[in-house]
Amino acid sequence: MVFSTFIMLGVLWVARADSNELDPPSYLVGYVTGDTSIKLSWEVKSSSNNTVFELRWKIGDNESSMLLPGSTGTITLKNLRVYTQYLFRVRTGTVDGKWGAFTKFTSIWTPEGVPTAPPDSVTAYNTSSFSIMVFWSQVPNRYRNGLVVGYKVCYKRADIIESVLYCIAVYALGIEIGGLKTYTPYWITVLAYTTKGEGPTSKPLLVWTDEHVPSAAPKLLSFHPTSLQSNFLGPQYLKSTLTESCVVTTSSTGSGRGRLLTIL
Numbered sequence: 001m002v003f004s005t006f007i008m009l010g011v012l013w014v015a016r017a018d019s020n021e022l023d024p025p026s027y028l029v030g031y032v033t034g035d036t037s038i039k040l041s042w043e044v045k046s047s048s049n050n051t052v053f054e055l056r057w058k059i060g061d062n063e064s065s066m067l068l069p070g071s072t073g074t075i076t077l078k079n080l081r082v083y084t085q086y087l088f089r090v091r092t093g094t095v096d097g098k099w100g101a102f103t104k105f106t107s108i109w110t111p112e113g114v115p116t117a118p119p120d121s122v123t124a125y126n127t128s129s130f131s132i133m134v135f136w137s138q139v140p141n142r143y144r145n146g147l148v149v150g151y152k153v154c155y156k157r158a159d160i161i162e163s164v165l166y167c168i169a170v171y172a173l174g175i176e177i178g179g180l181k182t183y184t185p186y187w188i189t190v191l192a193y194t195t196k197g198e199g200p201t202s203k204p205l206l207v208w209t210d211e212h213v214p215s216a217a218p219k220l221l222s223f224h225p226t227s228l229q230s231n232f233l234g235p236q237y238l239k240s241t242l243t244e245s246c247v248v249t250t251s252s253t254g255s256g257r258g259r260l261l262t263i264l
Contacts, residue, residue, distance in 0.1 A: 022035050022101075023045070024091055024100055024101050025042040025044070025073075025090060025092065026043045027042060028090050028103045028106045029103060030163055031108070032201065033076060035110065036081070037076055037080060037182070039074065040074065040088060041075075042103070047071040048071075050095055051070030051092055051095070052070050052092075052093050052094070053068045053093070054067055054090065054091050054178050055067075055094060056089050057089075062076050066215075080110050082146070083110060083111065083146045085109050086103065086108050086109070087105040088106045089102045089104065091103070091105050108246060112145060114145060114193070114198060114199050115139050115148065115192045115193070115194065116141055117139055118175075119137075119139050119202060120136065120138065120139065122188075122189075122190050122203070123205075124188045126208060127181040127182065127210075129209055129212040130180050131176055131179075132155070132176070132180060132186060133174070133175075133176045136173055136202070138192075143199075146190070146194035148193070149171075149194060150170065150192075150195075151170045151171070151192050151193070152168070152170070152173050153167065153168045154166065154168075154189045154191075155186050155187065156186065157185070158206055159184060180242070183208065183209055185207070186208075188206075189203075189205075196259060
């Protein structure tokens with residue numbers, strides 16, 4: 001009877017020893033060490049060549065894992081996604097395949113990055129001789145890499161090689177650019193930015209401001225009954241494509257009747 005009791009106590013002691021060996025670490029902590037790296041640490045109760053740790057991490061429904069020696073209580077994971085929530089947990093096991101329970105999940109976010117794509121559906125059209133309207137959609141969610149805090153609309157004249165580039169910060173999904181030169185081509189681009197920096201620009205759009213009336217009249221040099229000589233407008237005065245010119249004359253006989261010449 002006494003011998004049986006000793007056997008039972010021995011079995012219970014071995015079972016308890018195995019249970020302690022496979023208990024999950026009492027803590028699992030982590031912190032960000034870079035835009036795409038996280039350092040994790042956990043408790044190592046007793047370093048042993050017979051034990052291993054399994055580390056698992058999740059992004060949404062996708063889970064990855066790795067095995068580490070039982071003497072290891074820290075690791076730095078690199079090449080992670082920016083602005084992403086990672087869920088980590090760890091458990092203790094033995095080299096012969098026995099496993100204990102996992103720790104609770106530890107949640108860590110990687111820092112924001114810059115957008116890796118421009119805004120979607122950028123469109124632009126003129127609304128007058130002096131203004132252009134620009135609209136766009138948000139950057140696709142998987143390319144934002146953070147909270148988009150604003151957009152930058154940039155424009156410059158397309159008819160001058162070394163033209164000045166102007167940019168406007170916008171906090172909506174559209175803007176009307178005013179104060180432009182009449183009947184002039186402009187390149188238009190849009191980009192998004194986070195607190196970390198700017199993303200790539202959209203494909204440039206070429207947009208012309210609308211036509212307008214000429215700002216000066218042609219200069220009449222001489223006129224004869226059978227001939228007409230005039231100096232037409234230079235390009236600095238033409239605010240559109242000149243399609244028609246009219247010349248009005250009056251009779252020199254004093255009859256009060258004049259003639260209208262239309263030159264196409």
